[in-house]
Amino acid sequence: MMRPPVVLFYFLLILSEGLAANSKPHRSVSFQDINLKQFKEPGFGSLSSLMIREDVGQLVVGARGKVLTLSLDDITKKTSEAKWMVSSADRSLCQRKGKDTKECDNFIRTLHTMDDGKMLVCGTNAFNPTCDYMTFTNGKLSLEGKKQVGRGKVPFDPYQHFASLMDGNTLYSAASANFLGTELVFQRHGPNPLKTEMKHSWFNEPTMISLSLAEASKNSEGGEDDNVFLFFTENAVEERHSNIQVSRIARMCKSDLGGRRTLQRKWTSFLKARLDCPFGDAGSSALVQDAFLLQNQNNWRDSIFYATFTSNSESLGPCSRSAVCAYKLSDISLVFSGRFLTERDTGSWDTYTGEEPFPHPGSCINDELRAEGVMTSLDLPDKTLLFVKNHPLMEGVVTPIAGKPLLVRTGTLFSNIVVDQVTSLDGRQHQVMFIGTDSGWLQKAVKFDGEDGRIIEELQLFQTPQPVSFLQLSSKTNQLYSGANDIAVQVDIRDCSRYTSCDDCLLARDPYCGWDKIRGQCASVAGMLLGSMIQSLADGDIQMCPISELKKKPAVIHLITGTAQFLPCSPETNLPISWRFSDSILLPAPRHTVLSQGLIITPSSSDSGIYTCETVETVKGRVHRKTVVQYVVQVQDTNTLIRTMKAVVITLAALSCLLILLICSTLVLKAKK
Structure with missing residues (x-):
């Protein structure tokens, strides 16, 4: 009756070992062993925004009811603080609308630097979004008190996802624009404001906005305008079952001014396409979580978006999967210059096969169009604008470089990503990915040519498991800045001290x-x-490597036949281990159970010898082995041990008798005297 649970236990053990081996980084470093700096003080909570100011050497942090500045070199040093509390009237109104006390506070969700060095600061302000300008002068933060409406710049709800980008003094944002959080709008604020059309074919119940918008400069090639890209997920209008979530990438032109009659004060260049990252279970789609653009300064077409995805399936915990996919800007542009999907009267979506208007709908203004007299989007014909209004969805799918992910991980949910370009000793360029997870770990990964992506190491950023909310990289300090609900941390990305040999x-x-x-x-x-x-x-x-003469002496272990003993092996790295007995690889057997942290041995008399635990790393077919620990095992048979013990007992008894006789003889001699 007890056998099935035992079998189940070993099955789960084998499963967990297999999952770990499938996704193990080279090294895992716990919170206590990382040389990181952290900022955490009483009353500091609900960290809601983070911005690097390299020009003034500050990390600007938005939280509930205040903005802080921390030294970029050492974030443990707080340099200034500005409070922005909610008025009693706003708080009372918020609570009367059914929100709780915590939600009815001012969560600073947006921090952006403008051309003159001032900062735009926007907060939820008790479900009444409000913005202000802030300065950092003589080491002190101060709000100007010039409040303005923040509707659409940040969401009403302090916990709702959104995205924003500041280009010069122009703010782009993708956020809900109503109290209930149901009206998502992508808009440009400022002198020439634009927003998306309220049609389900433009946005269909989006459930996640990626936390990055990226501006891709084309270096004025052909006089074409720069683009702004938005990553998000939504219910797929083109699927028969409308509740299927898919990932999208949308593209707009920066110089878009809207239409003269059609699409007035609306985007005339809003196009979107499905974003594919093939991994996970069959039939499940990959949901984008974050995106980062690595600019190529020499050729805009070679710029690359790196994006994190999670699998859209019900499997969680050790079976959940995540991936990183990369997309070249030139491949994305091809999709947006392709054919469109159109909605039929039946509700189905098919490829549009009719005549497309000129210019190509959604195109940015370039020299060719200017030669035709189309100087701005206001000059676009109504026929083109009507087509854009009713056909925002492209037929083509944006697929990743090489058609597959750079990295796939099981048992982990990826969130944020930033990428650094590193020059190695031989002068080559390598892209190092830093990926946040939902459990507070930072994955440091790289992909070399001809290989799958590999995680070099993972670092535990927070002592208490919580999602990584922010990741920003400073090229000036070579530091990575991150944060969660109640803590901000700083990590030196060039710290190599954890590799001890x-x-x-x-x-x-x-x-x-x-x-x-x-x-x-x-x-x-x-x-x-x-x-x-x-x-x-x-x-x-x-x-x-230089040859080292230092070798650890093997530990001597005395074992008894038939009695199980655990021989620990804990390498500093997360590389798989193997065991050698004398000069042969030790395979799992009834007397030998090989685990990731050691060996369980139930020896027989023939198992005496040298046991060596090694780490094993295979690089391009070459196997590298490194000794972690050695044991000299001496096994003694139980019967032999009993006979030996009997002989010892008899010998001790005989010695005791002789000793007693000697004592008695001595006493008799003394009595006679």
């Missing part, structure tokens, strides 16, 4: 790090030369 340093294949032969430590390669450091990103070749 040359083997570990090279096997990690971390583009930031190399082995310093002079100082005998793993260190940043920035500004260093090949002569003083070694790095092996392609092969992880530890034969390049």
